[in-house]
Amino acid sequence: MEHYEIIIIGGGPAGLAAAVGAREAGAENILILERDRELGGILNQCIHNGFGLHTFKEELTGPEYASRFIEQVEEKGIAYKLDTMVMDISGDKIVTYMNKKEGMRQIQAEAVILAMGCRERPRGALNIPGYRPAGIYSAGTAQRLVNMEGFLPGREVVILGSGDIGLIMARRMTLEGAHVQVVAELMPYSGGLKRNIVQCLDDFDIPLKLRHTVTEIHGRQRVEGVTLSEVDENGRPIAGTNKFYSCDTLLLSVGLLPENELSRELGVELSSVTSGPVVDDSLATNVEGVFACGNVLHVHDLVDYVSEEAALAGRHAAQFVKGKEEKWKGGKKKVPVIVENGVRYTVPAFINPKTMEKEVTLRFRVGAIYKNAFLSVYLDGSRVIHRKRPVMAPGEMEKVVLKKEWLLLADGLKNITVKVEEA
């Protein structure tokens, strides 16, 4: 059986950065398996700008950002296969893949990096009542059709969900000649960046209706309209607030879910909050030699952080393969990160103070909007971080950085706690 040191599942931003990171950390024999016809993943259809401010100190579009990493992969001679679907990963890291040229094949990896990304939540998950006509698209599907295939899925558009993809697609549809009537958002706040609300909606006079949802889809063959209703604080539609919008298209931008079918079958422990693997500070899952990074781990809002996280996963996978670190030989001593009061989860969820790098970045999201609150980290009873944040929102990923020296100094450390503390 063909053998690789590291096999990376997915050639999107996470997979590419993981490959580069692994190579730079000394891994020789790396293979990326990508299911689409080109590397770059979802970035290929994200043709708007705003990527790369952290990584490259300039504003790039999605395809440009991807090409920077693809070039590195090519320069470093990292192998990849396109149009190739991974069918299975076994506990002893035999990867089964399939493509047109080779059929179904099995290859052996010493380490596997999961970088499959995420998918959009479909209409069904929302239980929007009504008919099931043509013209209901998830925002990402519409994005692919418009930005890569040049097809307009509709002319009169209503968008449900004000996450960034929904906002971006409001502008994209407008700039291709469609008319976006309204963006509805169930929550009292938008899940998207302020910049996108201003530049994608306000610039084109597209109204954003907060606390609104679609309560009915009309039209038997093609969408003929939708009913929007205001909702109460529990998200339930308020009687008498229905308003009909005549349109031919409904775009749904109602959330992303890490795509962990392969991980689940492999026996990777998944978090019920993120739907992604539970990992330690080396981004290792509970299955030895299997790492995870990017949106398959937890949904990010900035690709720069995906790249950073993925490079870390690549580095640790390389170290694992070289057997450099004693920590891999069993007996890991991990300290759990406990989340309280407003913090929904952290990645990583465990830290090993002895083997951690000099610093560990904990990324997480909060569950509500907090103004002028503090982000605090406790090592058992003692507070080591108490940082004032003017505003925190569920739509924006937060982070805190823990230093190795703090953790080593905390004698017999049992728990690390991250929480929001009101002023």
Add this chain to the structure above:
Amino acid sequence: MERKLTCIGCPLGCEVTVELAGEEVLSVTGNTCPRGEAYARKEVTSPTRIVTTTVRVEGGMLPVVSVKTKSDIPKDKIMDCVRELQKVTVKAPIQIGDIICEDVAGTGVSVEATKNVKMDN
């Protein structure tokens, strides 16, 4: 005259009020940091945007290529820009950075490709 803006500097999204006398900014209020003031001044006097969109491709692996204005253009030229690009068709192969259209909509700014598109085989 007064104009109300949402600052895009950070998630706080301050509602900033700018008092204007013609083109001249008299005062900026409602911002919590200096970035808010700078943003508001620019936004009321000469708002600009980078425009990203698509242009049709002949003989390529993909029927369209993504493009962007090389620098930001006046906000009120956005629609003129995309309407002008409707008339443009480019031939594959295309490299990132290839100029697709010069001086789009009289802005003096060129439009460049943001994706490599190979020839269709």
Add this chain to the structure above:
Amino acid sequence: MKYDVIIIGGGVSGCATARELSRYRVKACVLEREEDVCCGTSKANSGIVHAGHDAWPGTLMAQLNVRGNALMEPLSEELDFEFRRNGSMVVCTEEEKRGDLQKLLERGEKNGVPDLRILEREEALAMEPNLTEDTVAVLYAPTGGIVCPFGLNIALAENAYTNGVEFYFDTEVTRITRRPDGFLLETTQGEYVSDYVVNAAGVYADVFHNMVSQEKMNITPRRGEYMLLDKTVGGHVSHTIFRLPDELGKGVLVTPTVHGNLLVGPTAQNLQEKEAVNTTQEGLRTIRDRAGKSVRGIPFRQVITSFAGLRACAQTHDFIIQEAPDAPGFIDCAGIASPGLTSAPAIGEMVAEMLRTRMNLEANPEFCGRRKGILNPAKLPLEERNRLIEREPAYGQIICRCEMVTEGEIVDAVRRPLGAKSLDGVKRRTRAGMGRCQAGFCSPKTMEILARERGILMEAVTKSGGDSTLICGINKDIWQGDE
């Protein structure tokens, strides 16, 4: 055009009739209003093969249910569609209702349902651990099963077609009149004449019946809404779980599907409107509220889609399969509500037999009762699968990543007899787009394959025929001709 027999409706009853009829030398056709078979009641139901204990003894429902159940397994082998005998349970949650469970068992036995037994709480919970805590006893029917409703309907249609029955789609019958030379059927695609008419028009059967008969029929569409859950929770129950009927009616059932999802529903709401296949807030709420009465902990977070279907209910509470008394040659196949899907093979047999005796039909010597379904490469051994991909590389390309459907299967679905013409047609034949992302990833690719294979523009590809186009134009086309 002149036919011996015209069947109105390409649902499961019409196609079962067509297939059984194709055993004989006869010039027959199916007229279908939609662009494909299996587009009405037959596509949106529980997919249950009922054991047969619900119907009243002596009714057609009772007789055809039990017969249909027995026929389903051999038929699934002959016609290559998915069927599994997973067994069903009727849950009793109140000690004082035990009597009703016993009555149901006796009724089933009268109907000829084999192997029925009552299980006590412990035994039932051991077999089905997620039954409600309140379980007192269950009626266990080992002959209960589940079937792919599309698979059954499409297999019957394809087999009828290859044995000589013609199919006309997008052909809606608008008027039926009796003439000396037979029935004249006016349609949206011209006129058809036939000696015999089989009225298998689902919720519209009354409309057609009433065109030729003075003895008026009334079919009430009864809407049933469902929720389909992700495959990760498909094992929440392994049997089909019913609730003992109470003042709220039969209640919603919880069942695995043949493809490994979990299905919860239906509601029951009588309507006037024959097209109201929309789901409602009320209905979806009812499902959530009621399903928990028989099965605990249903993971509703895992719902991937919801849908509604209309059962065609007759006032007689029984199937109406007979020649209209005042319109000889006009055979109603009406009121085919639950257990219609189960009964379909037996309905086809019965109607074909009625026609055979009336028309003195002779056997069709070329009849071939076997049909091969779309090849599922996942069921092949590795070696064989690789030989297939070498021969036809399209079988190595996954298009629908949720259901792992290859390009080869989709191409087969489009090219085969009575092949798919739309996204929904592909979905019903291959499951592409039926998974957890609900076609988010695969629809642009499937649309491309449909356009390529059918030689049409992307703009002409539809979701389900008619005006259900998916693409409205190309980028910036509204500014074409701008100055």
